[in-house]
Amino acid sequence: MKRSLRSLSLPLLFLILLACLALRSAVTRCFNYQSNPEDRNIHIDATILSISSHDPADSSLQTDISDLLKASLESFDTIGGKYRTLSLWRRIGSDDSVRPRSLARIRLPIRAQAHYPPERQVLLPLFRHSLATWARYHHAQLPYSIMSELIQRIKRPIEIFNGRGDSSEPYGTCAVVGNSGILLGSNHGGLIDSHEFVIRLNNARVVGYERDVGSKTSLSFVNSNILHLCTRRVGCHCHPYGDNVPIAMYMCQPRHFLDYVVCNSSHKAPLLITDPRFDNLCAQITRYYSLKRFADLTGLSPTRWNETHDPTTFHYSSGFQAVMLAFGICKRVSVFGFGKIKGAKHHYFTNQKAELKLHDYEAEYMTYRDLIKHPEMIPFLSGFRVPPLVFYY
Numbered sequence: 001m002k003r004s005l006r007s008l009s010l011p012l013l014f015l016i017l018l019a020c021l022a023l024r025s026a027v028t029r030c031f032n033y034q035s036n037p038e039d040r041n042i043h044i045d046a047t048i049l050s051i052s053s054h055d056p057a058d059s060s061l062q063t064d065i066s067d068l069l070k071a072s073l074e075s076f077d078t079i080g081g082k083y084r085t086l087s088l089w090r091r092i093g094s095d096d097s098v099r100p101r102s103l104a105r106i107r108l109p110i111r112a113q114a115h116y117p118p119e120r121q122v123l124l125p126l127f128r129h130s131l132a133t134w135a136r137y138h139h140a141q142l143p144y145s146i147m148s149e150l151i152q153r154i155k156r157p158i159e160i161f162n163g164r165g166d167s168s169e170p171y172g173t174c175a176v177v178g179n180s181g182i183l184l185g186s187n188h189g190g191l192i193d194s195h196e197f198v199i200r201l202n203n204a205r206v207v208g209y210e211r212d213v214g215s216k217t218s219l220s221f222v223n224s225n226i227l228h229l230c231t232r233r234v235g236c237h238c239h240p241y242g243d244n245v246p247i248a249m250y251m252c253q254p255r256h257f258l259d260y261v262v263c264n265s266s267h268k269a270p271l272l273i274t275d276p277r278f279d280n281l282c283a284q285i286t287r288y289y290s291l292k293r294f295a296d297l298t299g300l301s302p303t304r305w306n307e308t309h310d311p312t313t314f315h316y317s318s319g320f321q322a323v324m325l326a327f328g329i330c331k332r333v334s335v336f337g338f339g340k341i342k343g344a345k346h347h348y349f350t351n352q353k354a355e356l357k358l359h360d361y362e363a364e365y366m367t368y369r370d371l372i373k374h375p376e377m378i379p380f381l382s383g384f385r386v387p388p389l390v391f392y393y
């Protein structure tokens with residue numbers, strides 16, 4: 001009890017500090033925020049709300065999807081016979097002289113082939129069916145119940161696979177383990193493993209780091225690009241944490257459905273794709289906070305947000321969606337390895353220097369702060385009860 005109180009106040013202070021640093025006109029405003037209860041009244045800017053509800057990448061996504069649904073599939077072995085390549089291609093235009101354009105391509109180690117469905121006669125219909133289904137949901141209206149459907153869509157298949165009962169109760173405690181270098185030297189391994197359900201992100205390495213990051217993995221949460229990169233490697237192909245660890249993945253590009261259908265057939269544990277309506281919810285919330293932060297920081301109209309952010313590539317981080325997913329399936333959520341500290345590595349297990357421009361981490365930290373203190377201030381979540389959230393540093 002003592003520990004959880006202490007750990008609650010430290011991260012809070014840290015988050016407030018982060019937010020203060022983020023807002024350049026900072027300290028006074030932060031004090032106002034703390035001391036003036038009026039500021040806490042729900043105030044949702046209609047312009048920001050309307051811009052954040054709209055997905056600016058939607059029309060190019062539609063073109064990609066319709067091209068992919070008409071594509072043909074070809075497979076051939078590379079010289080030397082070590083790899084098989086699968087290629088989705090399409091001739092653009094009716095003229096046969098037009099060169100075929102490759103729309104997606106993956107390379108599979110032949111050694112792993114026993115796992116894969118060999119025939120394109122099988123693969124192509126599976127590919128089209130799963131992509132078309134996903135595209136249909138992508139367009140469906142966002143139902144407010146989407147958060148409460150996560151038990152059914154994510155927890156249930158995992159529990160059935162684990163041979164446990166089909167209960168609609170959430171997990172008692174969940175840990176979401178991010179990849180920040182702040183984990184190094186943290187000694188959090190034991191605490192992380194003591195959670196009932198441990199979610200790790202984007203195939204982060206565990207071996208050699210157990211003291212700080214733990215060793216239990218109940219769910220690997222990845223974006224589809226991570227699976228795409230993993231498919232081609234013999235040591236990883238489709239199963240980064242071994243056959244028995246379920247994966248939940250969000251589709252960042254529709255062509256990655258090719259990796260999905262190839263990997264899905266070799267998975268013993270579930271390979272789950274996040275519901276596109278859940279993806280949309282996460283996207284709307286992060287756009288909302290990024291716009292709000294931009295407007296607060298600059299005093300400019302939120303309609304000018306796109307001058308500093310490319311709205312077509314802007315995306316929430318995997319960590320953000322993993323936390324949202326945990327809210328849907330857990331009674332309490334602990335977060336480890338999120339955030340930056342000067343001097344700490346970006347990832348605990350790589351030498352990647354810079355973070356990706358397409359995320360707005362500061363805006364995500366603002367969101368976490370509201371999730372902890374004022375979940376009612378978060379648009380698009382109305383009606384959903386956010387479980388207790390604790391950050392560990």
Ligand SMILES: *[C@@H]1O[C@H](CO)[C@@H](O)[C@H](O)[C@H]1NC(C)=O
Nearest residue numbers: 126129130261264265267271
């Ligand atoms: C993925 O695999 C599961 C389990 O084998 C199966 O039930 C499901 O239909 C597969 N999905 C697709 C789209 O192939």
Ligand SMILES: *[C@@H]1O[C@H](CO)[C@@H](O)[C@H](O)[C@H]1NC(C)=O
Nearest residue numbers: 051302303304305306307308
């Ligand atoms: C930014 O978005 C506004 C509408 O919100 C639009 O009128 C404007 O042309 C866009 N500017 C850029 C640089 O894309």
